[in-house]
Amino acid sequence: MSNTNIAMVGAAGRMGKRITYLISEDPATSLTAAVEGTDSPFLGQDIGELAGCGKLNVDIIDDILKISGSDVAIDFTGAAVTLSNLDKYRQAGVPLVIGSTGFDKNETAAIENLAKTIPVVFAPNMSLGVNLTFKILEMVAGAIGDDFDIEIIEAHHRMKKDAPSGTAMKMAEIIANKLKRNIDRDAVFCRRGLIGERSDKEIGIQTIRGGDIVGEHTAMFCGAGERIEITHKASSRDTFAKGAVTAAKWLKGREAGLYSMFDVLGL
Ligand SMILES: NC(=O)c1ccc[n+]([C@@H]2O[C@H](COP(=O)([O-])OP(=O)(O)OC[C@H]3O[C@@H](n4cnc5c(N)ncnc54)[C@H](O)[C@@H]3O)[C@@H](O)[C@H]2O)c1
Numbered sequence: 701m702s703n704t705n706i707a708m709v710g711a712a713g714r715m716g717k718r719i720t721y722l723i724s725e726d727p728a729t730s731l732t733a734a735v736e737g738t739d740s741p742f743l744g745q746d747i748g749e750l751a752g753c754g755k756l757n758v759d760i761i762d763d764i765l766k767i768s769g770s771d772v773a774i775d776f777t778g779a780a781v782t783l784s785n786l787d788k789y790r791q792a793g794v795p796l797v798i799g800s801t802g803f804d805k806n807e808t809a810a811i812e813n814l815a816k817t818i819p820v821v822f823a824p825n826m827s828l829g830v831n832l833t834f835k836i837l838e839m840v841a842g843a844i845g846d847d848f849d850i851e852i853i854e855a856h857h858r859m860k861k862d863a864p865s866g867t868a869m870k871m872a873e874i875i876a877n878k879l880k881r882n883i884d885r886d887a888v889f890c891r892r893g894l895i896g897e898r899s900d901k902e903i904g905i906q907t908i909r910g911g912d913i914v915g916e917h918t919a920m921f922c923g924a925g926e927r928i929e930i931t932h933k934a935s936s937r938d939t940f941a942k943g944a945v946t947a948a949k950w951l952k953g954r955e956a957g958l959y960s961m962f963d964v965l966g967l
Pocket residue numbers: 709710711712713714715716735736737738740776777778779781798799800801802823824825826827862866940
């Protein structure tokens with residue numbers, strides 16, 4: 701298999717460092733650029749030393765257009781930064797893996813638009829387990845129809861900026877699509893006070909933030925006399941990082957278009 705040269709955007713972040721580490725360990729990938737924001741305290745440092753895998757001779761830079769020599773770029777910066785760089789990604793013309801979360805409908809449409817020009821893998825969760833869970837949820841929702849109340853609970857570390865998680869929103873979207881519901885109308889994000897009885901169609905989405913929780917998601921289907929709970933728990937960020945590197949290798953040389961982890965993993 702030919703080598704995949706990867707540029708990491710958001711390189712000094714929690715995910716950026718783990719992805720850098722895994723790229724350095726994979727004989728089929730090389731890190732060719734490490735990009736951070738202009739205000740990063742890590743500019744000029746060797747990304748390998750920062751990521752704990754030893755010198756890679758790739759200094760952290762803030763010029764995102766320097767990704768243009770790479771086969772693929774991976775962006776784990778957060779929604780606002782990813783969006784602010786879409787024109788530059790278009791200009792660089794490099795296939796792009798987007799792991800950032802927290803996009804609204806219009807922002808998602810902007811990424812879909814970018815994918816008309818370059819190949820993009822866009823996925824709120826790159827772990828195999830979560831993507832299998834998405835498939836299971838679709839099956840369960842289809843089987844139970846409207847007879848069960850649906851609640852989604854997600855828990856993440858105290859540093860996470862967006863809520864609910866992109867994964868929880870994707871779970872809700874998959875269930876809503878299967879049951880012909882509408883997330884804008886049927887999602888309920890918090891409850892307090894004299895709220896009255898629950899409506900049949902609502903999909904509750906609740907958020908917990910604390911400590912160093914890597915990422916946990918439970919979808920509850922609550923019926924009369926029984927309840928199904930489908931849970932995924934990530935115990936290491938490497939599960940997401942591994943998926944991102946797999947996506948980058950898969951994306952190299954593809955046609956322009958919008959791809960998901962279902963495409964990458966063949967699910
Ligand atoms: N898809 C997945 O599987 C998955 C998994 C984990 C996290 N995430 C998402 O990835 C994103 C990042 O998560 P994190 O925990 O690594 O966050 P983080 O805050 O640790 O990392 C973000 C990095 O981006 C850098 N950055 C800021 N501005 C920049 C710019 N203009 N150019 C380049 N880099 C810039 C920051 O300095 C920081 O180092 C979040 O949206 C999170 O929800 C997705």
